[in-house]
Amino acid sequence: xxxxxxxxxxxxxxxxxxxxxxxxxxxxxxxxxxxxxxxxxxxxxxxxxxxxxxxxxxxxxxxxxxxxxxxxxxxxxxxxxxxxxxxxxxxxxxxxxxxxxxxxxxxxxxxxxxxxxxxxxxxxxxxxxxxxxxxxxxxxxxxxxxxxxxxxxxxxxxxxxxxxxxxxxxxxxxxxxxxxxxxxxxxxxxxxxxxxxxxxxxxxxxxxxxxxxxxxxxxxxxxxxxxxxxxxxxxxxxxxxxxxxxxxxxxxxxxxxxxxxxxxxxxxxxxxxxxxxxxxxxxxxxxxxxxxxxxxxxxxxxxxxxxxxxxxxxxxxxxxxxxxxxxxxxxxxxxxxxxxxxxxxxxxxxxxxxxxxxxxxxxxxxxxxxxxxxxxxxxxxxxxxxxxxxxxxxxxxxxxxxxxxxxxxxxxxxxxxxxxxxxxxxxxxxxxxxxxxxxxxxxxxxxxxxxxxxxxxxxxxxxxxxxxxxxxxxxxxxxxxxxxxxxxxxxxxxxxxxxxxxxxxxxxxxxxxxxxxxxxxxxxxxxxxxxxxxxxxxxxxxxxxxxxxxxxxxxxxxxxxxxxxxxxxxxxxxxxxxxxxxxxxxxxxxxxxxxxxxxxxxxxxxxxxxxxxxxxxxxxxxxxxxxxxxxxxxxxxxxxxxxxxxxxxxxxxxxxxxxxxxxxxxx
Amino acid sequence: xxxxxxxxxxxxxxxxxxxxxxxxxxxxxxxxxxxxxxxxxxxxxxxxxxxxxxxxxxxxxxxxxxxxxxxxxxxxxxxxxxxxxxxxxxxxxxxxxxxxxxxxxxxxxxxxxxxxxxxxxxxxxxxxxxxxxxxxxxxxxxxxxxxxxxxxxxxxxxxxxxxxxxxxxxxxxxxxxxxxxxxxxxxxxxxxxxxxxxxxxxxxxxxxxxxxxxxxxxxxxxxxxxxxxxxxxxxxxxxxxxxxxxxxxxxxxxxxxxxxxxxxxxxxxxxxxxxxxxxxxxxxxxxxxxxxxxxxxxxx
Numbered sequence: 001x002x003x004x005x006x007x008x009x010x011x012x013x014x015x016x017x018x019x020x021x022x023x024x025x026x027x028x029x030x031x032x033x034x035x036x037x038x039x040x041x042x043x044x045x046x047x048x049x050x051x052x053x054x055x056x057x058x059x060x061x062x063x064x065x066x067x068x069x070x071x072x073x074x075x076x077x078x079x080x081x082x083x084x085x086x087x088x089x090x091x092x093x094x095x096x097x098x099x100x101x102x103x104x105x106x107x108x109x110x111x112x113x114x115x116x117x118x119x120x121x122x123x124x125x126x127x128x129x130x131x132x133x134x135x136x137x138x139x140x141x142x143x144x145x146x147x148x149x150x151x152x153x154x155x156x157x158x159x160x161x162x163x164x165x166x167x168x169x170x171x172x173x174x175x176x177x178x179x180x181x182x183x184x185x186x187x188x189x190x191x192x193x194x195x196x197x198x199x200x201x202x203x204x205x206x207x208x209x210x211x212x213x214x215x216x217x218x219x220x221x222x223x224x225x226x227x228x229x230x231x232x233x234x235x236x237x238x239x240x241x242x243x244x245x246x247x248x249x250x251x252x253x254x255x256x257x258x259x260x261x262x263x264x265x266x267x268x269x270x271x272x273x274x275x276x277x278x279x280x281x282x283x284x285x286x287x288x289x290x291x292x293x294x295x296x297x298x299x300x301x302x303x304x305x306x307x308x309x310x311x312x313x314x315x316x317x318x319x320x321x322x323x324x325x326x327x328x329x330x331x332x333x334x335x336x337x338x339x340x341x342x343x344x345x346x347x348x349x350x351x352x353x354x355x356x357x358x359x360x361x362x363x364x365x366x367x368x369x370x371x372x373x374x375x376x377x378x379x380x381x382x383x384x385x386x387x388x389x390x391x392x393x394x395x396x397x398x399x400x401x402x403x404x405x406x407x408x409x410x411x412x413x414x415x416x417x418x419x420x421x422x423x424x425x426x427x428x429x430x431x432x433x434x435x436x437x438x439x440x441x442x443x444x445x446x447x448x449x450x451x452x453x454x455x456x457x458x459x460x461x462x463x464x465x466x467x468x469x470x471x472x473x474x475x476x477x478x479x480x481x482x483x484x485x486x487x488x489x490x491x492x493x494x495x496x497x498x499x500x501x502x503x504x505x506x507x508x509x510x511x512x513x514x515x516x517x518x519x520x521x522x523x524x525x526x527x528x529x530x531x532x533x534x535x536x537x538x539x540x541x542x543x544x545x546x547x548x549x550x551x552x553x554x555x556x557x558x559x560x561x562x563x564x565x566x567x568x569x570x571x572x573x574x575x576x577x578x579x580x581x582x583x584x585x586x587x588x589x590x591x592x593x594x595x596x597x598x599x600x601x602x603x604x605x606x607x608x609x610x611x612x613x614x615x616x617x618x619x620x621x622x623x624x625x626x627x628x629x630x631x632x633x634x635x636x637x638x639x640x641x642x643x644x645x646x647x648x649x650x651x652x653x654x655x656x657x658x659x660x661x662x663x664x665x666x667x
Numbered sequence: 668x669x670x671x672x673x674x675x676x677x678x679x680x681x682x683x684x685x686x687x688x689x690x691x692x693x694x695x696x697x698x699x700x701x702x703x704x705x706x707x708x709x710x711x712x713x714x715x716x717x718x719x720x721x722x723x724x725x726x727x728x729x730x731x732x733x734x735x736x737x738x739x740x741x742x743x744x745x746x747x748x749x750x751x752x753x754x755x756x757x758x759x760x761x762x763x764x765x766x767x768x769x770x771x772x773x774x775x776x777x778x779x780x781x782x783x784x785x786x787x788x789x790x791x792x793x794x795x796x797x798x799x800x801x802x803x804x805x806x807x808x809x810x811x812x813x814x815x816x817x818x819x820x821x822x823x824x825x826x827x828x829x830x831x832x833x834x835x836x837x838x839x840x841x842x843x844x845x846x847x848x849x850x851x852x853x854x855x856x857x858x859x860x861x862x863x864x865x866x867x868x869x870x871x872x873x874x875x876x877x878x879x880x881x882x883x884x885x886x887x888x889x890x891x892x893x894x895x896x897x898x899x900x901x902x903x904x905x906x907x908x909x910x911x912x913x914x915x916x917x918x919x920x921x922x923x924x925x926x927x928x929x930x931x932x933x934x935x936x937x938x939x940x941x942x943x944x945x946x947x948x949x950x951x952x953x954x955x956x957x958x959x960x961x962x963x964x965x966x967x
Contacts, residue, residue: 341831348849462851465851466882
């Protein structure tokens with residue numbers, strides 16, 4: 001006979017404000033099989049848990065129902081407590097009387113009655129619960145890091161330095177990401193490349209890191225600890241072992257007018273190219289879309305000049321398959337461009353540029369070798385206008401969020417400009433100055449007080465060109481919204497940060513959830529900021545939300561520690577709620593008739609055929625077998641099985657029907 | 668073909684030439700514009716500042732009348748009327764309770780089948796594809812297309828063209844041979860209803876518009892709104908005073924420009940009703956019939 005204990009939690013006032021918890025305890029104590037029913041202010045507190053443990057021992061309970069919050073947060077808490085008292089943890093269930101009852105209803109008798117009904121259903125379920133043991137699965141101690149920007153680099157190095165293998169996949173020909181494009185970094189003004197390139201080299205040379213550049217993830221199978229990943233290595237048209245990186249091919253290629261991605265279109269590159277001089281690996285790739293040989297079938301100048309004969313025009317994409325235990329997504333972000341700002345003439349006027357372009361202009365390795373010269377005619381701009389919030393915080397443009405980095409980098413741009421153009425004037429239109437961070441506000445004050453940047457609080461309605469000047473029309477909201485017109489030589493738009501173009505597709509491939517702006521979603525906004533909803537896949541950097549360098553690096557290290565934590569076990573324990581095909585005595589063996597409809601719908605390829613043989617090896621029956629280490633317990637096969645031969649452990653037909661019967665009073 | 672037509676107050680009064688040119692142009696393409704019987708004021712700027720229900724009931728009655736008459740497309744040339752019609756349709760279609768209430772107020776039912784067209788949409792839907800074969804005088808002038816505020820805003824309601832850098836008028840004008848210029852004041856405010864109460868403000872706002880168009884070499888400014896026209900045209904003496912110079916760039920309704928191109932007389936198009944004289948230089952090359960034929964062959 002079942003001996004069930006019911007423990008009703010007040011959750012402070014969260015539940016007791018609308019539900020009469022005392023009455024719930026009193027009424028449910030009369031349910032057959034319930035031997036104890038008590039209420040308490042905070043059941044999840046230490047005294048609350050101790051009370052449950054004491055009752056388990058004193059009353060020899062065979063099952064526990066905790067009527068409290070949703071199982072998402074505290075089911076593990078109470079199951080652990082039950083386990084410590086010697087009760088199988090899976091004999092403990094949560095009755096959700098908070099989210100499903102007290103929070104959504106007013107205080108009255110009906111609300112209390114509903115809470116009682118919820119408890120009643122769980123009591124009937126627990127009566128039918130069986131003890132379950134967690135499933136153990138092995139762990140492949142190799143991590144896959146997708147994206148080779150600063151976040152990916154940090155994660156990869158941290159994991160590799162803990163002694164684990166790392167595979168890094170980068171879609172571009174070089175690692176380095178956006179940080180390698182930046183000139184100097186706020187708030188210290190240290191050179192971006194100077195601090196990043198040593199880390200890039202470290203990745204390439206680390207014995208624990210395998211680097212695949214010009215490669216993309218094709219597909220992902222498996223589950224935490226045991227992922228199988230297909231990686232497409234795009235053809236570089238190059239034998240990397242032979243190539244010495246001498247660069248001769250890149251100087252002889254006759255196709256010279258391809259806008260450089262690295263320089264944001266401010267300079268040109270060839271069809272065979274290394275994105276930038278400090279690239280890692282420092283070996284070229286052929287851009288097949290623009291290469292004359294791939295378009296017209298002849299040229300091959302690079303092949304002719306190559307001293308080591310490393311060019312391979314017949315190279316094809318290669319797909320490799322790797323096994324990894326965990327993934328770190330560090331695919332970064334992009335910025336809004338072109339057609340998005342017709343009112344600012346962006347894309348129409350050459351001297352209206354975005355923040356990344358200004359970074360290239362200010363960078364010593366950029367197209368102007370660090371001199372501030374405008375793109376149209378190479379003149380030094382004497383009046384420059386910066387627009388913070390170009391697109392960000394603008395619901396009319398579909399981007400409600402703050403891009404977070406623009407206030408700081410705009411201040412940095414103004415400082416860099418003043419350091420290089422002493423007689424120039426920098427104007428900054430802003431909505432608010434958001435400089436929350438260590439030494440951040442001091443930095444923006446420095447821009448204003450020491451470097452004389454003229455901050456104007458207000459938005460710009462239009463930019464147009466007139467007689468060679470860019471007329472910036474805006475409002476100064478601290479001057480009674482007076483219209484301000486500035487005749488500028490150059491305008492820099494701090495355009496909104498957005499998810500990188502392939503983010504949505506990648507998220508779908510990896511079964512990772514993402515928000516309406518296509519940024520990858522963390523599992524919990526506060527307590528699980530680096531986890532995703534898919535176990536074993538972690539987030540680092542701006543793929544989750546636009547972030548600056550310190551934040552990206554911090555999160556990357558956080559993700560790395562999660563991976564290392566996972567790898568510190570030889571085996572993982574998994575929730576035993578998996579599907580099983582029932583087995584009975586011969587001659588039936590199972591109610592499964594072997595139709596294998598289940599096999600065709602299983603999204604995880606967990607279902608195989610099992611032959612039941614007699615002692616002399618004769619096949620007596622073929623039934624379905626569900627591999628418990630692959631099954632994710634989704635229940636699709638259960639719903640489809642025509643003979644009701646499959647059950648999810650912990651949620652069997654018997655248990656679920658008992659819950660329904662309890663509600664309908666038909667038990 | 669018959670289409671519904673709502674002239675509103677402006678087209679019956681100070682902008683009669685707009686009405687005349689729309690009707691004449693439609694007629695040239697065998698389209699009869701039939702006025703909504705017993706139409707009333709759209710409410711324009713006054714009603715929605717005072718009473719929301721009134722501001723919706725006034726256009727809703729016109730829409731309901733048009734529906735009753737069996738129209739699906741109603742041409743509303745005035746940008747303010749077009750805005751009120753579109754806003755009303757949008758609000759009533761997105762709020763069932765409100766529609767019920769407004770139906771009760773006007774003691775008629777509006778089901779929501781009317782498609783309100785501004786003049787550009789009308790041209791785009793019924794005229795543009797057939798215009799090339801009817802052109803007799805190419806309109807080969809440098810034209811600044813001025814959209815103003817209400818024609819393209821708010822985008823959420825109208826879903827017409829790009830709010831900040833609209834293009835539809837430019838496309839139409841290029842079809843008839845114009846060199847539509849890229850300029851900065853396409854959607855800037857002309858001063859609108861302040862024309863009477865704060866003429867100085869109108870002179871300043873409209874002055875900037877006219878000045879930029881002239882500065883960029885526009886020979887004519889093209890509009891599709893009676894309010895824009897009267898501010899840029901009727902207030903020209905105040906504008907000139909503000910600018911400190913005499914700007915002679917004429918303001919034409921887009922239907923007048925199209926009318927000229929297809930050979931409708933200046934008188935029929937109401938050029939004599941403008942304050943700024945329309946003296947376009949006679950460089951319009953007359954398209955030869957044979958040329959049209961050869962073009963046709965090429966197309967085929």
